[in-house]
Structures are given as C-alpha cells and as structure tokens.
Amino acid sequence: MNQLSDFTDGVFLIDFEFRPENGREGNTPEPVCLVVKEFLSGVTSRYWKDDIHSRSSAPFSVGRKALCVAYYSSAEMDCFLKLGWQLPENVLDLYVEFRCLTNGTSPQNGANLLGALLYFGLPTISAQHKDAMRDLTLRGGPWSQQEQLDLLDYCETDVSALELLLPAMLPTLDLPRALMRGRYMKAVSHMQATGTPIDTQMQLEIATYWDQIQDALIEEIDASYGVFEGRTFKTKNWADYLQKEGIAWPRLATGRLELTDDTFKQMARIYPKVAPIRELRSALSEMRLSNITVGDDGRNRCLLSPFASKTGRNQPSNSRFIYGPSVWLRGLIKPPKGFCLVYVDYSQQEFGIAAALSGDEKMMEAYRSGDPYLAFAIQAGAVPQGATKQSHKVEREQFKACVLAVQYGMGEISLAQRINQPVARARQLLALHRQTYRTFWAWSDATQDEAILNGKLWTTFGWEIRVKGQVNARSLRNFPMQGNGAEMLRIACIFLTEAGIRVCAPVHDAVLIELPLVGLDEGIAKAQGLMRQASGAVLGDFELGSDAKIVCYPDRYMDERGQVMWDTVMRLIQKIKDQ
C-alpha cells in the first residue's frame, strides 16, 4: 500500500461532530453527526445522530483495501469505539502528517485544520464560524431542523477541506510510515476510551477538604514565621523575616529574591531555621489545583494529545491527566474489583536507546548487565569488578547522575550541584563517560553535525524535526533518545491495544494496564513481551527490558515518592473531621 490507487475499496475522507456524553469532560464522546466522502468518486454521505447510532458498523469499507482519512483521527476513532464499530484497518491522519512535515518550524497558523489549509494556500471557512459550530455541538441537543442542517453543512466543509488537503500533502507523505502513525492514533483512541480507574470517593474527600488541608499545613508551621497571608506566601513578608534574622538571601538578576526550592535547600543548610518553611512551601506546591477529569464511570479520561511535542511525545494536559500533578495524587488510582493495575516502564530506556543506536558495545554491555549505572562505574575502573548496589551505593548514585546528565547535555557545574560534590568530581565523572563510551560520543557528535548540515533529524520510523537558525546543541543530541523513546512507546501501545490488553494510559516510557486478577502473571508476561518486541522494532536486534509494578484490588496505587505527602494529607483530613 504505497499509493492511493492501491486502496481499491475506496479512500474515505471522514469527519464526526461530537460532544462528551452528558457534556461532562471525562466521558467518552457522543457522536452527533458524520460526513463521509469517497475521494475518487466524490460521493458524499451525511448521517445525523440516529442514522449512525442505529448502525452496527461504519457506513463505508474499513477493510484492508480501504483507506480512512481524517484530521486528528483519534477523535473519529473515539466515535467508532463508542458506536461499537470496528475500527478502519488503514488510517491516514493528516494532522499527524502535518505535524511531522512542519515539526520544528512552528507554522504561522498553527497545526489545526485551518492552519494546515492556510499553510498550503487552500481556501478555508472562518475561524468564527468554526467556533460557532463547535459551540453549537457542545451545547447539546435537541437541535432544531435548521441547526441539524447547519451542523451537517459545517461537518461537510471539514471533509471538503480534507479533499483539498490530501492531494496537497500526498507528495510529502511516506505512506507506509504514515499508516503506522495512523495505527497509533487507533491505539490512542483505545487508551482514551479505557482511561484510568479513580477512587472517586477519595477524590471527592480530598477536594472537599483541599483548602482546609492547606490551612492546616500553614497553621502548623507558619505560626512562628508569619510570612503567609491566607494561603499565599508573601515575598515582602519573607524579606522582612530575613532582614530581622540578618540572613543574606540570594537574589535574581532582576533584584527579586530567589525563591526556588533549590535555593531554600541550600540556605537551609546554612540556616536550619528556614527548613520548615521550605517543607511547607514544597507541600503546598504539591497541592496546586488540579482538575482531573473523571467520567461518570469513575475513570480519568482526557485528550492524550499525541505527537504534540517536538520529539513526538504525547502531551496531555497536566491538570486533567492523573499522571500530570505531583505523584502523591496517584494514590487516587485504584483498580476495580477483580482487576489489577500494572505500571510497566522501560528500564533505563534512553540509556538503552543510546547504546543501541550508537552501536557502542560497552554501553550495550552495561545495559545488558541490568544495572547500567553500576556497570559504568565498573567499566570506568572506579569500583571493583564485584561491586554491588549495596557495597558501592554512593559511587553508583554519582555514576547514575552522570549518565542522566549526559542524556540531557548537562555541564560539570550543574552536575556538581546535583550530586553535591566539587566541580572537579563532576568533571572527572563526565570525562570517564567520554573515555568509557567513545563510540557513543562519536555518534552523538555526528548527530549534532548531521542536524546542522542537513537541517533535520529523524527517528527510526520517520518522525522528523527540522532544525533552523540557532539551535540548542543539547536538544539535537537528545532528540534521538527522546524521539525514539516516544516512538518505542507508540509501537508498544499499538501492540498492546491490538492484543486486546486494556491500556489505561501511556506515560512517556511507561504504560498503566488493567488486567483481570485471574491469569495475572500470564497477562503481565504477555505485556512485557510485547513491549520488548516494540523496543526491538525501533532498535534492530537490541531489546529493552521493563519493570512491572503491580497493584491489585482493593489496594490503591502508590508511588513511593508520594507516600509521605499522601499520609500527611490523610492525617490532616482526619484531624479536620475530628474537630
């Protein structure tokens, strides 16, 4: 399937209008209308609500020899799933392809349908009319005869737009790879439909006492400082306190007090009495407002925003997505009765990718050892052959920090600060990395040169970024690791969802899946096998392992980094209730 004429059963341009069920965010969509146009024949079909809800399958071919074309197809696929229709075998998403085509160039009018049309000099309807029609859809029914006509007409204009956009974009497309990205959009839709199960009772409880919890936190600590007014930390009051205590505090270039947690951390070392305020500020910052969107069935759903970032990662809203806010809130994640949740994440994904793509044998050997950080320390001759995680804890931590630093292009000063060591030590660690992994560094240098000379970089399956003007060399060097990591997870999500495994959400290098308690071990093994296979697809012969964290009903999910805060919140809720 390399050209449109290969699709002998038709090329179908489609668009749905829809709104969340009951108008509530977090619910799956309720399709309102559908327009389908066959590209070669020009035959157009319009379907209002009942016409689609009464059907058990799509009103056009979705088989191997047909192509379904849409703009932001996960939305269309959401409607398919809601209607119980079999998803199209082949999906071409012009949004995804437009993102890929223009990635790194920030097109003038954005990457929505209007932006893409303008980019190619094609005619468009007005943004105002688009907004008006979207609002009319979101308003919910019943819709008058005239409104129904208006919505169908509008829906048809989007399909007509696809009819112009497809031939304009066709010469730029790598169709097999585009279809693979379309396959991911189907997986996205499956994940958006599944969502993450939430303990809604506890969510309500926490929301109810949210303000009072903050008040209680402040009351417990700020009494002896008096820097808070209500729930806000006042810089002025902090300045007064510092003056009174005779503490010289770091300032920003602008003259304002530097109020990062890191500054608080460093100052707390010198002046222990500022430590409690630091604790309080960090606890409060973990309690920033969030708006986790939960459907009527108690599952967190939101747009996953696939291909939104330059490296091709998903970029869901941090406030709507349960994996966005501070990790303690993940305690709200709870499997339904009879099920287990498994968080499966790739082990040291970026290190493994760097090893495989650069072809650095020592790096690959370190990855295969199962503990790349310790292996690096051994290879560098910094610890003896038989060293273990327990016997050389400090060294391992430093070599780990060094590995992560290299992945982000961190310099010696930042690394030194990170590991709380002299700059000379950081310099030494970075030098050891360069000496130990020479092949990796040559590849990394070449990546940067290539990006600047050719003006672009790409992943194994063709997600591209264009490089223009001044560029951040660290971004260029990082792109293959993060971009291929994103690609790997996309393929994993395709494999998992197509195998019928319920994927609640993707989390950059991890997925949360929901498995029945019965047959749990087999389910996990299957999922991990598919993830391994996905890594091999991106990295050739080299495969990455994964770690699985299991939570079974009636336990709740708990990230160990969030345990203390979770306990604090629970304690304060109890305290408030007891009053």
Add this chain to the structure above:
DNA sequence: TCTATATCACCC
C-alpha cells in the same frame, strides 16, 4: 482591579 509576564514546580 484586571491582565500579562516572570517565576517556579511538577511530570518523564
């Protein structure tokens, strides 16, 4: 008093 910007913290 409202809005824009700067700053900061969270996630992987």
Add this chain to the structure above:
DNA sequence: AAACGGGTGATATAGA
C-alpha cells in the same frame, strides 16, 4: 545568552 532534554500550568507580582 545560557550552559539540563521534552513538556503543562499554577501563582505571585508587575504593570496597565
């Protein structure tokens, strides 16, 4: 110019 990659977004303060 900064020197930690990719993000979202809340919040405090400056400015209109």
